[in-house]
Amino acid sequence: MDNHPARLFPHSLEHLHQLYQTLSTYAPSEVLQRELRADAPPTYEQRDASLLFADVSGFTALSERLAGVGREGAEQVTDAINQYFSAMLEILSEYDGSVLKFGGDALVVAFYQTEHARQATSAALTLQQRMGQWQAKISLGKVPLRLGIGLGSGELLILRLGNRQRREIVLLGTAAEEIAHAEELAAAGEIVVGPTTLSALPPTWVQRQEEAMGWVEPTMSPMPPSARKTRVLPPLSPHLAEVEAQVETLATYLPEGLLERLLLDPSAQLEGEHRMVTVLFVNVVNLPAYPPTDDGRAAILAILQDYFVTMQAIISRFGGAVNKIDVAHEGYKLMALFGAPIAHEDDAVRAVQAALAMQGAIPELNQRASEQLRASVSLDQCIGLNSGIVFAGNVGTNARREYSVMGDHVNLAARIMGQAEPGSILISAETKYFLPATTPLTAVPPVRVKGKLKPVPLFLVGHWDMLRPLAVQQRAPFVGRSKELALMNEALGRAAGGHGQALYLHGEAGIGKSRLSIELLPGTDAFLLLEGRSLAYGFNIPYHPWRPILHTLLAIDINTPPDLQAQAAHEGLARLLPDQLHLFPLLGPILGFDIPHTPTTAQLSPELRQQRLLAVVSDLFQARAAQQPLLLIMDDVQWLDDVSASLLAFIIRQIGETAILVLILGRLHPKEQLVGQGSDLPTLPFFAMLEIQELSRNEGLALAQELLSHRGLSESEQQLILERAGGNPLYIEELAEALANGGSEVPDTLHGLIMSRIDRLSESHRRVLQVASVVGRRFDEPMLCGVYPYSDQQVLEIHTHLNYLTEQRLLDLERPDPFPLYLTD
Incomplete structure (x- = not known):
């Protein structure tokens, strides 16, 4: 969410005031009273308080039962959640509780009164006594909802982490540590209190004790409610620029992608929905002990700030959104969502890649933390991921709410995190299903987790080079496309004869562009195959699709250490372009390692380095093509970063009289794709464009029939495929698989693709x-x-x-x- 005012606020002052009112409901009062004032807030606020953690059991079952009812089901879940939380918040406000955080089907509330331990316990008793037998009424019947409540008291530090992109509050101190333990012990219908809370309660309030924890007698009469305080917003400035700044600050407390949903009409209700999501849970462990001195606290807070900003940037880079960060029984836990509020067709892949990048960032974080504390620090992470359909939407009321997700798949992701060893990444079979077959995974023994009758299969993620082209899985037979394949083979023949060709295949996602390129391969035995693929999240990774291509051109073994790779690259350049060895450092940004400058490259300006780099890579292609014909396949060019697009256009212009075929695969129409540096390409005599269209009705049914050859297609099934899949081979393949498994709904594999189109x-x-x-x-x-x-x-x-x-x-x-x-x- 860069540069909010310029991008997001070309509105009237009245509209901004309305937006401010809406955004304020997503932040606790503690943030509103300090973060938005002219005097900059401290890094944290220290209070003496009691915390109440209330976990609602039953929402998951409610969401699961209604997941298959479509939008009506999501509306019923939203209504049930809002009714329940409205009743809860009404009781909590009677005891002057301040809602600090929501967490799906849970919330954390602070009490600051003189007798805050008794006040919080009284609120907990009132909740259990008034809402203990609550039943949510839905179209499928009634679903019982129950509360498990944990309480903790003592020092509370409300830490504000983040920057202009994303902020989040984290609760530290004795009160936070006590509820982290109490919430794990509290079953439905129970109130469990930590040691400090326990010491402040009359003995008659305590039903039993185990070690230092206490269970409150549920029939005890609570204290009468206190005088209720009204939630007061800081005054808004009459000046547009100042209001923009306040709105910009509040917007950083929202998950990425949510602000855009609120901008058009801030007063409109945000619809709850069932979405395909990959949930990533992280347990941060081995944090240094929290010291009592101000200097020591400042150092620890700086480490947490560094951790959050680093990980938030990684998650954002891969298209995910940090949903929350909380204290755990050991360390802290962070939850990120891939697929909500914004979906992408490859959210599971993005989530796993983000997890790998997060683990890769730990060594540098530890180094900075050690310098900060002047002592050795060894932070580590246990990461778990799971994928599935979850309920996503606002949780709370119009006065106080947060965007969150709930469902069995969320709970399982947290359980998987609990099974992961420090430094490891564990994923479920559901997440594995969405990953390429080439993903480096190792099956681990299935484990038993809370809430599952059978052991859960898990997989350990190994090192995964995201820049290597992904193998296209050929589950379906090849149908149709005879004219297109003939044109491609004709271009291949001309290139083999020394007349370079470039062909741009374009069409929507799943239409079969990559599959067409595979069908071309049997006739390319004499060619050296060079493959590059743009990443959907790679706009800020210069030259990222070219690295595997140069590895092949220069005969670099990627399984060797970096120093040996650099040596192989130097030797490859010496073989192909011995007179350009002095320009070897220019290849460093593409190859991914630093190469010391030569006197020649050190004197070049950035502009000249860029120009010379294009020429060196193009010369490499020319030299290698003189030895053997080349087939360059560049896939998903709609996501090419700018410098990669410039390099591709430069190379294509030089291939007219060489044995090179460049096959470009993308989704955008040539008028959208071939702009800027590539705008002249369609005028080249050896450049052609081919739109890949849907299969005909007969071809589509023939493909489905081939996929279901063991059982045949009924007339109603044929109609279903034609209506829902049209002539898109990917849609046909996935629907045919769903039919083979006895279903007729949109398969999970297509949910992300469809939702990503809607979210755009x-x-x-x-x-x-x-x-x-x-x-x-x-x-x-x-x-x-x-x-x-x-x-x-x-x-x-x-x-x-x-x-x-x-x-x-x-x-x-x-x-x-x-x-x-x-x-x-």
């Missing part, structure tokens, strides 16, 4: 699609306008929105005239 829509387009999905499977424009709940101005634009959604294949136009009739999937 503007909020106005997204809202039209959401309302359309509620109206019914078939609808026309007047019907949609009649129920559209937003402003008149947006209603006037609905026709334009419907046209766009139809072009994007998110709606189908069943009948164009005289009155358009639309279909939702």
Whole structure:
């Protein structure tokens, strides 16, 4: 969320005031009273307090039961959660409790009164006595909801971590440590208190003690409620720039991607939804003991700040969002989401890559921490991941809420983290399912975890070079595409004869571009294959798809140490371009290691280094092609970083009279992809463009029939595939697999792809699609306008929105005239 004012706030002062009011509900009062004032807040706030941790059991079962009911199910989950939390917060406010954090189906509340231990315990007793038999009413029946409550008292430090991109509060001190232990012991219906709380309670309030922990007598009469305090917001400035600054600060307490959902209409309710998500849990262990001195505390707080900012940047880089960081029974635990609030088609891959990068960042963090404390520090991480459909949305009320997720898949991710050894990454079979077959995984013995009847299979993640091209899994037979393949083979023949060719294959995700390139390979035995692939999160990684290509060109063994790789690169350059050895350091940024400058390269300006680098790499291609024809396949070019795109365009311009075929695979139309440095490529006589379109009706059914050859396709199944998959081979393949397994719903493997397309829509387009999905499977424009709940101005634009959604294949136009009739999937 860089540069909020310039990007996000071209609005009126009134709109900003409304946005401020909404954003303030996502932050605790402790943040509002200090973070937004003119005098900069301290790093932490120290109080004497009691904390109450309330864990609601039953929400997971509720969410799971309604996960298959679609949007109506998500609405019922949202209503049940809001009703329950509204009743809870009403009771807590009677005892002047301040909600510090939500955590899916749990929350943490602070009490600061003189007798805060008794006050917090009284609030806990009132919660259990009034809400102990609560039943959530849903369309499928009733679901009992129960509370397990843990209490802790003593010193409380509210630490504010982060920067302008993302902030989060962390609770430290005796009170936080006590509830971390108490929450693990508290079963549904129980109130467990820590030692400090226990010492402040009358003996008659305690039912039993085990070691230093106490169980409160649930029938005890609580203290009467205290005078309730109203949640007061700091005054807003009448000046636009100052309001923007306040809004910008509050926005950093939201997970990435959520602010954009609120900007269009801050007063609108954020819809809860079931989403395919990969949940990443981290337990940070081996933190130094918390010292009593101010200097020692400052050092520890600096270490935690460094840790959070480092890990948040990594998670953000891979498209995830930090959801929360909390104290654990040992160390701290951090939860990150991949797929909510923003989905990508490869969220599981991103999450695993982020976990690897997080583990890789620990050595430097420890070095900085050791320098900070002037003593050896050895932080470590235990990481667990799981994937599945979860409920995602606002938890709480209109007065105080947070964006969170809940469901069995979230709980399992936390359990998996608990099984991981320091320094390791464990994933579930559900996450493994979404990873490429080449992912380095080692199966570990299945483990028994809380909430699961059977042992859970787990896999240990090994080192994974994200820059190596991923093997395309060929589960389906090859159907159709005879004209396209003929054109590709013709280009291959011309390149083999010394007449270089470049071919841009473009089409939507799953349409079969990569599969087409594989079908070309049997005729390329005489060619040296060079493969590069752009990463969806690689915009800020210069030259990232070129590293494996240069490894192949220069015969570098990636399994050898860096010094041997550098030596092999030098020898490769000497073989191919002996007169350009003095330019060897220019290859360092692509190869991924530092090469000391020669006198020649040291004198070059950055602009000249860039120009000479392009020329050296192009010359490498020319020299190697003189020995053997080259086939360069560059996949997913819609995600190319700028310098990689410049290098690709430069190389293509030079191949006219060489034995090189460049095969470019991307999703964007040439008018969108071939801009800037590549805008002249379509004018080259050896450059061609080929749009890969959907399979015909007969080809699509033939593919499905091949996939289900063991059982055949009924007429209704054929209709289902044609309606839901169209002619997209990936969709057909996944739906056929679902049918083979006895289902007919959209497979989990497609949820991420579909949600990622929806999440890329503007909020106005997204809202039209959401309302359309509620109206019914078939609808026309007047019907949609009649129920559209937003402003008149947006209603006037609905026709334009419907046209766009139809072009994007998110709606189908069943009948164009005289009155358009639309279909939702």
